[in-house]
Amino acid sequence: MRWFLLAAALLAAYASATDLAHKQQTINQLLYKSTEPIRSKFAELKELAKGWDPLSHKHHCSDGGHALEVLVHEVEQGNMLVKKHWFSLFNERHREEAVMLVDALLSCTDFNFFKGHAAYFREHMNEGEFVYALYVAVTHSDLTSGVILPPLYEVTPHLFTNSEVIQRAYTAKMTHTPAKLQMEFTGSQKNPEQRVAYFGEDIGMNSHHVHWHMDFPFWWQGHHIDRKGELFFWVHHQLTARFDAERLSNHLPVVDELYWNRPIEEGFAPHTTYRYGGEFPSRPDNKEFEDVDGIIKVRDLLETESRIREAIDHGYVTSKDGKAIYIDNDRGIDILGDVIESSMYTPNFQYYGALHNYAHIMLGRQADPKGKFSMPPGVMEHFETATRDPSFFRLHKYMDNIFKKHKDKLHPYTTNDLLYSNIEITDVSIDGELVTFFEDFEFNLINALDDTEQVEDVPVSTTVHRLNHKPFDYDIHFNAKYDAVATVRIFLCPKYDYNDIELSMDEYRWGCLEMDKFWVDAHYGENHLVRHAHESTVTIPDRTPFEDLIKQADEAVANDSDFPHQNYRSCGHPARLLLPKGNTKGMEFLLFVAITSGDDAALSRPTVGEHGGAHGYCGVRGEIYPDKRPMGYPLDRHIPDDRLFDVGNVHVSTVKVYHKKH
Secondary structure, eight states: OHHHHHHHHHHHHHHHHTSHHHHHHHHHHHHTTTTSOOOTTSHHHHHHHHHOOGGGGGGGBTTTTHHHHHHHHHHHTTOSOOSSSOOOTTSHHHHHHHHHHHHHHHTBSSHHHHHHHHHHHHTTSOHHHHHHHHHHHHHHOGGGTTOOOOOHHHHSGGGTSOHHHHHHHHHHHHTTOOEEEEEOOSSOTTSGGGGGHHHHTOHHHHHHHHHHHHHSOTTOOSSOOTTHHHHHHHHHHHHHHHHHHHHHHTTOOOOOOOOTTSOBOOOBOOOOBOSSSOBOOOBOTTBOOOOBTTTBOHHHHHHHHHHHHHHHHHTEEEOTTSOEEEOSSTTHHHHHHHHHHTOTTOSOHHHHOOHHHHHHHHHHTTTSTTOTTOOOOOGGGOTTTGGGSHHHHHHHHHHHHHHHHHHHHSOOOOHHHHOOTTEEEEEEEEESOEEEEEEEEEEEOGGGSOOOTTSOOOOEEEEEEEEEEOOOEEEEEEEESSOEEEEEEEEEEEOBOTTSOBOOHHHHGGGOEEEEEEEEEEOSEEEEEEEEGGGOTTEEOOOOOHHHHHHHHHHHHHTTOOOOOOOOOOOSEEGGGSSOOOBTTOEEEEEEEEEEEGGGBOSSSTTSGGGGSOHHHHOOTTSOOSBOSOTTTTSSSOOSOGGGGOSTTEEEEEEEEEEOOO
């Protein structure tokens, strides 16, 4: 009887340690001051880190402990990147080491062993590699479903904050003076690009970009992610289109593409520093591209581009075994995305290379291409910092134009392709004005500052201007001939170019911003649909501050209560950046609404739950992409005649976006 009671007690303790509150608390503690040893106040984790023997728990790994053995061997042999050193995912060896830990954590069949391995390797690996690997593992492991990852800009603040602010934060720490510091955007009014720095340097948008690449890592193999290549195209196409909309809002022309045989006109001074490794390198204006010693030559990128364009012209890519894979179809964009990135899904890496990844390295190394000064990588070699550099958008406009070449080659949609005869839209309007404004946003810098347990923390934070918009709703009236599920697609499109010339549908379609996509139950007769902007399936709300996550998890554990379930997705465009800035007079855009058949839905019960949110840009975790249609449909193909869209289920109207002082 005593044995039974003891077993029951142990089972209860085990169960409580693996509920969501305990899991959240564990991840919080692992990421708290990640550049320092685990704090004594986290006694269990600290003991695990000291006494854990990873290889004695191989039987709790789905691969029999293979990934664990590889990682332990590299650690014990001293082959790993040292601590207190910068980490870059674009460095092949750094990436290999981080992925070793990802594989080891994802092989765990029980959270307690996930926790033990994480605690152990936190103390035995480079800090940057550990943080990256833990974020990816939590994102993809079923064991951590529901865990909310703290905002990266509060875990690794150096990658999101100007070096001037970091220096002042250290001064506050050393003088033990609480501080709330104002962060300014890089550059000055002498640089026209300063007008749109609020977009490229927005910490929410930076966070979305890095988390997208964690959800869809280019190095991923052995696991299928549905339409990964197409999602690579779509999310970067949308980033570029949104950047163009911001430029038009600020009286700038849309961004021009990059050319490998021409100078990079715009220089860039990041004003950002590594935690370890010094300042991020700057690039002067009109910099001619140079080969990066030992990594990539300019002519290699030109040759890679030529081979990809040739494949588009021929209508097929050649696999590594010499077979033709035809791409003049809906699936072609997915294959091209895998080729251009290139991900491990590419059918022929040896021939088509990795245009996107090597282009990031090429741009990131132009300050020291020969390695003469042993400078660390530039901002383009980190997904957290890449969008700060205007050349990021020039690079992605360059790749976006390659994707457009393929899309323009496909047969245009016919009226029958566009028509959904069940639905006739009678009116679309916006409830309220579309108004944007700037506001101050505060985030914590405590994890940016080195200290010891003997020194009490002092509150240090920074505030930054960021774009937001007032709440608004879409008011849609339509008639249905019969009851059915329908797909609602909403886009916001530029109406005029930089010279105030009105654009045709074929000219504006490539610059359209996806605002929302969702499914509704249409009923026979008149229907009135009100859709709130905050419900958008391409955006996520502000991330929960790290301090709040710590408090919520600790209280839930202490009170033996449930951790509050929230939107735990980190991938998604910031909801407050759903609208472009517009201007004070009211900038005209076209509101494009199409209602198509519910047969477009790829998942069951499409009108329930929105599939976890943000699926427009980030898909659905562990599921196929919820929309069978090509991303961007029905505006993704060449439109030879605007009259093709004269169908009852499509409605286009003019709206104005105002920018006002808050």
